[in-house]
Amino acid sequence: MEKFMIQTKGLTKTFKKKKVVENLDLQIKEGEIYGFLGPNGAGKSTTIRMLLGLARPSSGTIEMFGKNLQDNKSFILKKTGSLVESPSYYGHLTAYENLEVLRRLLEIPKSRIDEVLSIVRLNREAKRPVKGFSLGMKQRLGIAAAMLGNPELLILDEPTNGLDPSGIHEIRELIRSLPKEHGTTVLVSSHLLSEIDLMATQLGIIAKGQLVFQNSIEEIRKKSMSRIGFHVNNPVEVKTLINSSHAVNEEGIVYVDYLADAKVAAMIDVIVSHKYEIYRVQEEKKSLEEIFLTITNGEASL
Amino acid sequence: MLRMFHAELLKMQKSSIWSLTLVSPLLASLIGLGIGIEGPVQWEQLMANMNITHTVLFLPLLAGIFSSCTCRFEHVDGGWKQLLAQPVSRGLVYTSKFLIVTLLLMLTQLLFLAVLMITGWIKGFSGDIPWELFLLSVGGSMFASLPLAALQLFASTIWSSFAAPMALNVIFTLPNILIVNSEKFAPYYPWAQPFLAAFSLTDKVGGLPIFDATLYGVVVSSFFLFFVSGLAYFQRKEV
Numbered sequence: 214m215e216k217f218m219i220q221t222k223g224l225t226k227t228f229k230k231k232k233v234v235e236n237l238d239l240q241i242k243e244g245e246i247y248g249f250l251g252p253n254g255a256g257k258s259t260t261i262r263m264l265l266g267l268a269r270p271s272s273g274t275i276e277m278f279g280k281n282l283q284d285n286k287s288f289i290l291k292k293t294g295s296l297v298e299s300p301s302y303y304g305h306l307t308a309y310e311n312l313e314v315l316r317r318l319l320e321i322p323k324s325r326i327d328e329v330l331s332i333v334r335l336n337r338e339a340k341r342p343v344k345g346f347s348l349g350m351k352q353r354l355g356i357a358a359a360m361l362g363n364p365e366l367l368i369l370d371e372p373t374n375g376l377d378p379s380g381i382h383e384i385r386e387l388i389r390s391l392p393k394e395h396g397t398t399v400l401v402s403s404h405l406l407s408e409i410d411l412m413a414t415q416l417g418i419i420a421k422g423q424l425v426f427q428n429s430i431e432e433i434r435k436k437s438m439s440r441i442g443f444h445v446n447n448p449v450e451v452k453t454l455i456n457s458s459h460a461v462n463e464e465g466i467v468y469v470d471y472l473a474d475a476k477v478a479a480m481i482d483v484i485v486s487h488k489y490e491i492y493r494v495q496e497e498k499k500s501l502e503e504i505f506l507t508i509t510n511g512e513a514s515l
Numbered sequence: 516m517l518r519m520f521h522a523e524l525l526k527m528q529k530s531s532i533w534s535l536t537l538v539s540p541l542l543a544s545l546i547g548l549g550i551g552i553e554g555p556v557q558w559e560q561l562m563a564n565m566n567i568t569h570t571v572l573f574l575p576l577l578a579g580i581f582s583s584c585t586c587r588f589e590h591v592d593g594g595w596k597q598l599l600a601q602p603v604s605r606g607l608v609y610t611s612k613f614l615i616v617t618l619l620l621m622l623t624q625l626l627f628l629a630v631l632m633i634t635g636w637i638k639g640f641s642g643d644i645p646w647e648l649f650l651l652s653v654g655g656s657m658f659a660s661l662p663l664a665a666l667q668l669f670a671s672t673i674w675s676s677f678a679a680p681m682a683l684n685v686i687f688t689l690p691n692i693l694i695v696n697s698e699k700f701a702p703y704y705p706w707a708q709p710f711l712a713a714f715s716l717t718d719k720v721g722g723l724p725i726f727d728a729t730l731y732g733v734v735v736s737s738f739f740l741f742f743v744s745g746l747a748y749f750q751r752k753e754v
């Protein structure tokens with residue numbers, strides 16, 4: 214049996230009769246960087262809140278580190294670092310003092326504060342009150358706070374929000390290095406596929422509260438297979454002629470799933486022999502972005 | 516428990532809230548200095564005069580302000596979700612916050628006592644200081660302000676706005692001036708309890724102070740009611 218760091222079964226959260234998260238079966242393996250992807254309002258943050266015990270599931274179970282969350286909250290949270298949505302901080306305290314508050318709760322040596330501050334490159338700003346920080350600096354402080362307790366599991370909700378391109382790059386490199394250097398498992402959420410694509414090894418896509426895809430990122434790349442488009446003079450009739458359940462007529466072009474060269478030639482032959490005119494035959498590759506849009510719109514093409 | 520309290524302390528240390536503990540004792544001392552006192556029970560009279568504004572108005576207001584302040588940091592910039600995602604029990608978080616409020620109220624009362632001494636000393640009082648009365652009165656009103664503090668902490672965890680619990684507190688504190696005069700209702704009114712406790716000990720029977728059984732019965736039971744309800748709410752609160 215494979216060991217899961219996080220495993221949820223039928224996780225559901227209802228707000229005022231509306232199912233914000235519905236029947237979620239997350240499976241996150243140890244040492245993975247799990248990209249949790251979904252448009253804004255799809256239920257990512259609500260799911261993460263439930264994983265951290267901040268919100269109670271309406272139904273379903275959560276297991277983390279092989280234990281039930283409800284009954285082992287302290288044990289699990291001690292090994293988990295988190296950043297939920299916008300960064301949390303105490304504005305009147307300095308960056309150092311903010312971490313000191315958490316350090317006192319976690320009972321770890323003081324030297325760890327300087328370590329995490331230097332990881333997110335805030336050591337020079339450590340003595341300044343956080344209320345004067347830019348959003349990017351607050352975000353970096355939030356990441357430092359998440360890493361303070363040397364967690365085995367790191368849950369980061371939109372960690373690159375508000376960061377500039379170089380900051381995004383740094384955080385991405387940091388996240389990528391964690392499983393290799395410290396064996397940390399990372400759950401990172403985002404609404405940007407390009408971002409997840411650069412970091413994650415596993416991918417979970419949530420749309421309207423439901424998990425519509427969960428597999429390795431390689432698997433989704435296979436979905437981005439190409440298709441063949443025929444520009445013809447009468448696309449409606451050609452579509453019936455081809456008579457394949459996968460043939461579609463989009464803006465006057467008839468598309469079929471990817472075919473080998475010989476099959477394309479045969480199809481051209483059929484069309485031409487029925488006296489239709491072919492202007493162009495083209496191969497089109499779907500980008501990951503398009504696939505993401507297709508999945509999240511709930512279309513059945515996957 | 517200790518580490519939780521220790522962490523809460525750091526959040527409060529750097530805040531200006533401590534300076535509020537001085538406001539009411541200083542105002543009371545101005546009243547004490549301004550008033551003419553004669554007769555054999557100078558100290559007792561001074562304390563009674565200084566205690567009126569302090570216990571009718573300021574102590575109830577401060578109990579509310581302190582409670583709101585301990586929650587304010589958490590409401591403003593997402594503190595709750597970070598704090599409650601740490602390996603600490605919610606019960607400890609809530610209790611620590613209440614202890615901070617208690618500590619601030621204690622400090623206010625100690626300052627009041629100190630200011631009371633200084634005022635009497637400035638006025639050149641010669642008689643013995645009635646220690647027993649002073650301590651029981653100052654301690655009693657502190658104790659009687661705990662149900663209100665628990666109620667306000669409850670309100671402060673419910674409402675994320677700083678103003679809502681404060682407004683509630685002010686609205687219920689103002690009628691205090693009338694309510695403290697009602698023997699029937701005052702003991703049941705949390706905002707009036709600090710005043711009653713401060714003044715209920717001035718009578719003595721055979722050298723022993725008499726505790727107002729109704730008042731303290733209500734104080735103890737309402738404290739448990741408010742604290743336990745607040746705690747139960749906080750345990751279930753979603754952040």
